Amino acid sequence: MKKRFLLYLLPLGLLTACGGGDETADNSDNSPAAQSMIEDDAPADPKGIGEIKHVELNSPLDADLIAKGSAIYDLKCSACHKLTGMRVVGPGWKGVTDRRTPEWIMNMTLNVDVMLDEDPAAQALLKECLVRMPNQNLTEEDARSILEFMLKNDGKS
Ligand code: HEC
Numbered sequence: 001m002k003k004r005f006l007l008y009l010l011p012l013g014l015l016t017a018c019g020g021g022d023e024t025a026d027n028s029d030n031s032p033a034a035q036s037m038i039e040d041d042a043p044a045d046p047k048g049i050g051e052i053k054h055v056e057l058n059s060p061l062d063a064d065l066i067a068k069g070s071a072i073y074d075l076k077c078s079a080c081h082k083l084t085g086m087r088v089v090g091p092g093w094k095g096v097t098d099r100r101t102p103e104w105i106m107n108m109t110l111n112v113d114v115m116l117d118e119d120p121a122a123q124a125l126l127k128e129c130l131v132r133m134p135n136q137n138l139t140e141e142d143a144r145s146i147l148e149f150m151l152k153n154d155g156k157s
Pocket residue numbers: 072073076077078079080081089090091092096099100105108109116122125126127129130131132133134136138146
């Protein structure tokens with residue numbers, strides 16, 4: 001019996017190709033031509049696409065919401081998102097509440113399929129990450145609690 005198969009041809013490249021902050025910058029997408037192609041489109045809505053049109057932020061942050069968001073994160077998000085800037089399958093969450101509006105984050109969480117198909121910022125992430133984030137079937141309250149947890153993770157109070 002010959003067992004000379006190559007069993008370990010893992011696509012390791014996928015693990016390193018997602019999100020910003022890579023020192024080996026491949027700037028091919030930043031060419032003037034690519035930039036103007038993006039800018040020719042209708043201006044992107046910073047709130048993203050979906051049911052969430054306005055989020056009222058809590059000041060101070062709501063401890064119960066944070067705890068709930070943290071539990072959902074552990075269960076449904078942590079396999080792909082770290083709380084640091086480190087990317088795994090998806091971008092690390094450090095700074096996400098500075099990069100994105102609260103509405104965009106919740107629309108990305110609740111309406112990810114449409115966001116990946118139509119929102120330019122989400123599409124840009126998909127192009128880098130090469131994996132479609134799955135819809136996690138969360139309720140609006142679930143998504144709101146994760147946002148609270150993200151704000152806490154970004155040092156907001
Ligand atoms: C199977 C992996 C996976 C899981 C699980 C996952 N995501 Fe994602 N997420 C991604 C990927 C990959 C991206 C980048 C966009 C793309 O390629 O689809 C992303 C992008 C995001 C972004 C945008 C981040 C940024 O920097 O702008 C948010 C917000 C987000 N996910 C929230 C969540 C939440 C909330 C959960 C859990 C309820 C979750 N994700 C679970 C893979 C995942």
